Amino acid sequence: MPQTRMELPVLPASRNPRELPVDGKVPLVGKTREELAALLTEWGEPAYRATQLFQWIYQKGAREFSGMTNLPLALRQRLAEVAVPGCAAEEMRQRAATTRTTKFLFRLLADGALVESVLMGHNYGWSACLSTQVGCRMGCAFCASTLGGLVRNLTPGEIVDQAILMQKELPPGQRIGHVVLMGSGEPLENYDNVLKAIRLLHDPGGLNIGYRHITLSTAGLVPGIRRLAAEGLPITLAVSLHAPNDELRSRLMPVNRLWPVAEVVAAVREYAERTGRRVTIEYILIEAVNDTPELAAELARLLAGMLVHVNLIPMNPVAERPQFRRPGPERVRRFAEVLERYGISTTVRREMGGEIEAACGQLRNRVVRRHRG
Ligand code: SF4
Structure with a gap:
């Protein structure tokens, strides 16, 4: 049966502010x-x-x-x-007991909206994961951030202030060296504000984060990927695929009905050719849903010969999505092995702290529910 094309209505100006007093x-x-x-x-x-x-x-x-x-x-x-000077403040934080990971819930001072950000310590330095929207309307089936829908886009200041506030938490002489735009929201839906925020994060007189150390992660908004390719910014693009075919991807990511797998892959190919930069393919592994060796082989064939790297992310369980489970290490290893056998560069993201409600949106949802009583 032909799939119905989903509409992505243009956001009204009130939900797409450039600046908020x-x-x-x-x-x-x-x-x-x-x-x-x-x-x-x-x-x-x-x-x-x-x-x-x-x-x-x-x-x-x-x-x-x-x-x-x-x-x-x-x-x-x-x-x-x-x-x-600033436009956000800390509402609360959760520190992981076993990793150098802290999740922050920031309150946006203009209207009290809440967003999550994560500060992570790695052997190569500190990285910050920032949100670009309050909530999200992409509707990914495994994600907690989308449960309440999209409230509004973040302003450039609200995006950058998350990094500034987390930078202040670091010991003297240490700094955030990497930023991933992978918190709540779809960055390419908030294109202008996100691009301004990226340039501000990069400014050598400010946070001084190298463009090559900034990653923008998208659910696959094809026009946005093409527009970004033309910017000439040497940032890293990460595209969430999570399934190698339309039937499965549309179930996991409704946005696939608007831009199906073939269009997303074509845009990724164009991006890599135009920029010369390797694109990261994000693939959340969900037990018995998208983690079989057959799907790994299908994914490998889809990506054959492309300048891409696959990042496998064993799913962080989400309380509101009990039907989706994290696969055990054996299933993860088998999936990675199939990709490698096909010559696809692959890594498995290491555990960053399941004990701190690490899945995007969980902490915010809990606090928002508590406030509503
Ligand atoms: S995974 Fe990302 S794009 Fe999908 S609903 Fe969650 S925040 Fe939105």
Whole structure:
């Protein structure tokens, strides 16, 4: 039977803000150096003040103008009247007992919305997983973030502020070196804000995260993948496939009815050819759903000859999705072995802390439910 094409309605402007006031004031996080300079030169300040302000916001994570000691007192007072440095604050955190992983729940100061972010310590340094939307409307069957639907897009400042707040948690001299846009939300649905956030995360005068160390993870929004390929940014693209055929993928990821497997794979091929960068194929392994050796072989044939790397992620169980279980290590090993036999570069993501409600969206859902009573 032919599949019905799902509509992805355009978000109204109210759910796609570029900037949101905090208590009637303008948040400065999310503004480029040039935008800060425009504000300050209007006030008659020299251009170098914008660089100083930029460093306070993005490098030092200042939350008060009063502490910006190299700015004149009158300027600090004037800024405090109309602006705030940040736009998010910690609501709560969960630290994993066995790994250097901490999940944060951040409150967005404009409207109190909650988003999750994760700080992870690896042998190669610290990485941060950031959210790009409040909730998500992609409807992936195994995901907790989509259960309440999409509330709104995050502003560039709200995306970057998650990294700034987590950076402040690190011991002196240590920094976040890698960012993955893989928290709640579909980054390519919030394209303009996400691209601005990526450029801000990269700015050497701020968080200074190399483009090559920034990964954008998409559920497979084909027009967004093509648009991103044309940006010329050497970031890493990760595409969630989770199934090698339309029948299974449409069951797991409703977005497949809009952009089916063949279109997603063609866009990935184009992206890799155009940018010369290897694309990561994310594949969440769900026991007895998509983790059989036959499906591994089908996936391998689909990706044969492409500049891709497959990242296998044994599913983190989600309380609201009891029908989906994490496969045991033997099933995971067998799936990986089939891919490798076909010559597909493959890794299995190591456990980052099932004990901290690691599946995206679980912590937020629990807190939102508690607030609703
Ligand atoms: S897995 Fe990602 S794209 Fe899919 S519903 Fe969850 S947050 Fe959205």
